[in-house]
Amino acid sequence: MVSRVIPVDPFDLVIFGGTGDLARRKILPGLFRRFLAGQMPPSSRIIGAARSDMDAEGYRGMIREAIAEFGGDERDQSDQIEAFLTRLEYVAIDAMGDGGWADLAELMQRDVVRAFYFSVAPSLFGALAERLHVHKIAGPQARIVVEKPFGRDLDTARELNQTLAEHFDESQIYRIDHYLGKETVQNLMAVRFGNMLFEPLWNNHYVDHIQITVAETVGVGGRGSYYDKSGAMRDMVQNHLMQLLCLIAMEPPSRFEADALRDEKLKVIRALEPVAPHHIVRGQYEARGDEPSYREDAENPKSFTESFIAMKCHIANWRWAGVPFYLRTGKKLRARSSEIAVVYKDLGHSIFEGDEARHRNILSIRLQPNEGIDMQVTIKEPGPGGMRLVDVPLDLTFAEALGESGHEISDAYERLIMDVIRGNQTLFMRGDEVEAAWRWTDPLIEGWEARNDVPKLYEPGSSGPEDALMLMHRDGRRWREIKG
Structure with a gap:
């Protein structure tokens, strides 16, 4: 019996903090496995966004090294790795300012699922959410993924929820717990x-x-x-x-x-x-x-x-x-x-x-x-x-x-990211x-x-x-x- 691969719609996935440890260890290697499984339609792209001043080719080189280090059994598939890397783009962005946002807006495709992974400190969530809307990058159908910690107590959790709610409906917010x-x-x-x-x-x-x-x-x-x-x-x-x-x-x-x-x-x-x-x-x-x-x-x-x-x-x-x-x-x-x-x-x-x-x-x-x-x-x-x-x-x-x-047996992150693209919130916290x-x-x-x-x-x-x-x-x- 061969496991069924459930297709997803074409997507643009923007990873804020795209040069960080989580992106290199888990998110990008997991997405490479989904690429190998045929779950990344031809027009789909992954856009790294971070403060680091590099171009798309430099970012692809970084992720090539990340897959070699953290990619498991798949890291030897050099031809497939190169094909996957062509799906990657990069934007140097200022989360607290205006630098890079016009470039990101220009990169985004129309008529595809737009998802934004906030792989950054919670203190940046509000600034990112606001700029996504100011620059008309995230519309009513966009989805955002946020990592823990979801606050450090009840008051900060409420504040974080209110910050996200200023720009996104609850149906758009995916609080990820890899367990x-x-x-x-x-x-x-x-x-x-x-x-x-x-x-x-x-x-x-x-x-x-x-x-x-x-x-x-x-x-x-x-x-x-x-x-x-x-x-x-x-x-x-x-x-x-x-x-x-x-x-x-x-x-x-x-x-x-x-x-x-x-x-x-x-x-x-x-x-x-x-x-x-x-x-x-x-x-x-x-x-x-x-x-x-x-x-x-x-x-x-x-x-x-x-x-x-x-x-x-x-x-x-x-x-x-x-x-x-x-x-x-x-x-x-x-x-x-x-x-x-x-x-x-x-x-x-x-x-x-x-x-x-x-x-x-x-x-x-x-x-x-x-x-x-x-x-x-x-x-x-x-x-x-x-x-x-x-x-x-x-x-x-x-x-x-x-x-x-x-x-x-898929990694937890790759499974959850595909659920985000599908719009399935079952395994995410409200x-x-x-x-x-x-x-x-x-x-x-x-x-x-x-x-x-x-x-x-x-x-x-x-x-x-x-x-x-x-x-x-x-x-x-x-x-x-x-x-x-």
């Missing part, structure tokens, strides 16, 4: 709502608890000054983990459409209960050997910013009453791993005795590094010697199950979602700041502070092992 573009995240919806097997068991009658883990092995070196103003709560929980929680916990939408889906996610955020202080664990990684500590990476010897956070949350609705959701994320942990684990309750009655009775079904959704889903089930261990039970996974690793059949998430998050941050809480230290390469383990142990539960 929502991952194949497994979308398959989570397919598993839940496309199979009779799971949805009837997706509630507090059968689920004991749910764990969401996003673990990273890297520290904050190189972006310490940014991260120290953010921390794990603002950088990861308020957006990435919140979105995963919503998709796990939401009610079935009436249709698989953008607003129907986002309405249900918003209900989950609004139903989140406040988290008690003793249900939150914050941590900072220590130094190890030649590896610097968090405070050294952040160049702030008195920093109380967390590089790790774990918390126990509850959702106040009929489906999830009494079911704890355990969230954790951190830097410099044992392995790079992102997983959602739905842990089912014990059997009401087991015919087996002793250790043989202690088995649970666990549905594990792996987001990285090897995207896939497995279901832990209990079987008899093969061989003689009586009834010995063992847990084994019913495993669906997408790369193995689908890769040999002609299916390509403004009221962002504000609701901050409305829940802000009191937690204000609480630990008022208490002068000090993060617990943890050793790099571990699973986090001991207090995070105790968060589960007090409830008679255990975190799942962090495995890469």
Whole structure:
């Protein structure tokens, strides 16, 4: 079976910040893969826009090098790379002034989809939006893509939404969270709502608890000054983990459409209960050997910013009453791993005795590094010697199950950018979602700041502070092992 390539309309995609790290590492290599897949109609173009003074040929050279470095298996296709580079243009532009805007307006084609990727600091969003309209580059059908952070609290999120709303309708704004573009995240919806097997068991009658883990092995070196103003709560929980929680916990939408889906996610955020202080664990990684500590990476010897956070949350609705959701994320942990684990309750009655009775079904959704889903089930261990039970996974690793059949596991960014061109907002956050998430998050941050809480230290390469383990142990539960 060969995967279907869904065509898109011809487009002009302008990438503001087109010479930046995100553009070179993710956006342009991803678009090159879409070009190889036949999803870039002949008249479509990509226009880099940035402060750097270079011409189109210089920009093509930069992106040629970026594909060679970050392009994966496709970087050896030199003929195709050269063909892709002919689609690229470049404009040196002044985001805060008038320089370059007339050149950009002249470059834009008529009668194609116009999309604008704001791969720049949020402080520039308003200036870019205003100049796109002053120079009549973005009309009512244009689409803009904005990267996180979507504010640093409720007030700044509202201000950002109001700034964008001055020039763009909500239907034109695509707030991108690359976690929502991952194949497994979308398959989570397919598993839940496309199979009779799971949805009837997706509630507090059968689920004991749910764990969401996003673990990273890297520290904050190189972006310490940014991260120290953010921390794990603002950088990861308020957006990435919140979105995963919503998709796990939401009610079935009436249709698989953008607003129907986002309405249900918003209900989950609004139903989140406040988290008690003793249900939150914050941590900072220590130094190890030649590896610097968090405070050294952040160049702030008195920093109380967390590089790790774990918390126990509850959702106040009929489906999830009494079911704890355990969230954790951190830097410099044992392995790079992102997983959602739905842990089912014990059997009401087991015919087996002793250790043989202690088995649970666990549905594990792996987001990285090897995207896939497995279901832990209990079987008899093969061989003689009586009834010995063992847990084994019913495993669906997408790369193995689908890769040999002609299916390509696309990168999250390339999938989401193609959704922008199609005008499909299903996997993008709405403004009221962002504000609701901050409305829940802000009191937690204000609480630990008022208490002068000090993060617990943890050793790099571990699973986090001991207090995070105790968060589960007090409830008679255990975190799942962090495995890469």
